[in-house]
Amino acid sequence: QVQLVESGGGLVQAGGSLRLSCAASGRTFSNYVMAWFRQPPGKERDFVAAINWSGSTTTYAISVKGRFTISKDNAKNTVYLQMNSLKPEDTAVYYCAAGGPLLAATTGGYDYWGQGTQVSVSS
Numbered sequence: 001q002v003q004l005v006e007s008g009g010g011l012v013q014a015g016g017s018l019r020l021s022c023a024a025s026g027r028t029f030s031n032y033v034m035a036w037f038r039q040p041p042g043k044e045r046d047f048v049a050a051i052n053w054s055g056s057t058t059t060y061a062i063s064v065k066g067r068f069t070i071s072k073d074n075a076k077n078t079v080y081l082q083m084n085s086l087k088p089e090d091t092a093v094y095y096c097a098a099g100g101p102l103l104a105a106t107t108g109g110y111d112y113w114g115q116g117t118q119v120s121v122s123s
């Protein structure tokens with residue numbers, strides 16, 4: 001079992017930045033592919049970004065590429081999502097997920113999920 005706890009969400013104006021954190025506990029964190037998904041109100045949960053076990057490979061949704069950066073610190077069992085140039089359409093609940101071995105862009109590729117953190121971007 002892996003337990004995931006997200007933090008760092010909040011309300012920010014368009015053009016601003018936020019950094020989300022996801023702290024993991026349980027099984028060896030470094031063995032997993034880690035990812036961020038988001039779910040806007042009334043919509044499905046969509047892929048945002050993923051990172052492999054070593055941190056050497058990342059992948060992003062087209063909508064966030066160039067604005068968001070995923071990273072991980074295996075020593076701290078934490079994965080991060082740095083979000084810059086935020087837009088109102090980035091408003092959603094953001095979820096951290098653990099799985100693998102592939103950097104999947106679908107929810108089915110991940111076995112463990114956090115409870116989510118709300119990100120709201122005002123125009």
